[in-house]
Amino acid sequence: MSTCIVVGAGLAGAATAWQLARRGHDVTVLERSTPANGEGSSHGSARILRYAYPDPFYARLVVDARREWDELERLAGERLVTSTGSVDFGADRDPAALAAVFEEVGVDHELLTGAEAAARWPQFDFGDRGADVLWHPDAGVIDAEAAVAAMLRLARAGGARVETGRPVASVERAGAGLRAVGADGRAEEAEKVVVTAGGWLPGLLGDLALPESFLAAFPPLQVMQENAYHFPYRAGSDGSWPTFIHGIPSMLVYGLPGGRDAALPGGRTGLKVAEYNGGRPIRGAAAQSGEIDPANRARVTAYVRRTLPGLVPEPYAETTCLFTNTPTEDFVIDGVDGITVASPCSGHGAKFAPLLGRIIADAASGERAAPARFRVSRRE
Structure with missing residues (x-):
């Protein structure tokens, strides 16, 4: 199992932390403020869970996501x-x-x-x-704020550590691993880093020690x-x-x-x-x-x-x-050399949260690549 840092504790980050922790990975969540805070995209109690997409790919994804919501509600012991x-x-x-x-x-x-x-x-x-x-x-x-709290609670139960007030300014290579560094110089080291920074991602993307070829292919946000x-x-x-x-x-x-x-x-x-x-x-x-x-x-x-x-x-x-x-409103879940970047938003990501946590965790741990549609290198 790996040591993993998750940057951001909104819906995607909380879901990823839970999925990684339940598999036995050593997880640290670094949240710039507090989970599901009002400066991000995961606050409040009201997000739509709907199946109506003109594209069967996303409609099927909602069907899969609903099963994940059912499991999350069962494990959390509350209606979300x-x-x-x-x-x-x-x-x-x-x-x-x-x-x-x-x-x-x-x-x-x-x-x-x-x-x-x-x-x-x-x-x-x-x-x-x-x-x-x-x-x-x-x-x-969907009660977004309650869902974030439930997934982080389950992540902690699986051994994850959640650090608040820890904005990440950059990710650096550190020997065979990685180091997430804050503006105050505080750093955390791990073998893998997952960045789920939402609206903060555009300002962070160029400081993630990612290859120029990956950044050049990354869709504009x-x-x-x-x-x-x-x-x-x-x-x-x-x-x-x-x-x-x-x-x-x-x-x-x-x-x-x-x-x-x-x-x-x-x-x-x-x-x-x-x-x-x-x-x-x-x-x-x-x-x-x-x-x-x-x-x-x-x-x-x-x-x-x-x-x-x-x-x-x-x-x-x-x-x-x-x-x-993103220009197509498709999500981005992809990475290279131990760093996984996830931007599953475009205004319609909340309904998929627990499923996206599974997909991101699969990609970050190397178990399974994200669907080709979400990968930077795809366009196939």
Whole structure:
């Protein structure tokens, strides 16, 4: 077994640490702040777990990931995924094509007309009464912060050490091994290093002792500061909201029950609504301001007023988060000479977390390469 350092304790890092520790590796996690902190991409209680992808590769991956979530919940002894079901609608979402993928992959679903969907979910305005609306009941909402805590707890039970307040500035070669060095000079040595640094990765990538050929082939990463809003439910509509994705020519909008993120006095909650990649590009996590874009707020609020009559179109809470995008929105899991770099985000990585931990651990330990689609050297 190997000594391993995992850089970053978000969803991907926590999952990787757990998978490595349960196999008997000596694991140290170095987290720049605290696990699932608000400056990253894994904080809060509300991420969508949905199966609807136009690409069967990712739809199958969700099927596999759900089994991993079930195992994680069993071992952690807590519920981390709340079932809600999900609807996909809008011409740019192409529900019929998504339904065809579900048929191929074997995901339970219904293809409804807009009129049928409106009768079932009157809190939505689905527009064209004859248009397709896709429903799949096995979708849900992930408690991201609780999932990170559960996986780190299991990693510690397997012998892992989790160090907080330990930002890594570089990774160096140290004899036959590697050394992760912080800005304060503190260092940890190991045989293998896994970097799951999220929005901090673009600023770190060139300091990881990776070959120039690997760096030249690495896809460019674009960090986005995204905006999300919580809208209150109207009276009588707060108990039956599915998650949703709505594709229209001007924007792609998603929504989900907000959980703790949307808590109101008296135990009431609201719906989290956001425009996918509707934020602004930044140079990396260090450049984030946490400031909401007023134009985006106005655009999403206008959308809610038009399309979600079950909500009061006045956000009572708002926040920012980071997406770290590749040009194709495919994940990156690859490495060389003992260093594995993982960037499984592009705004849709959370649902795969425990499965990605397994894939990253396989790659880092040399047991199995990541799928060709995730490798820097692929493009096959």
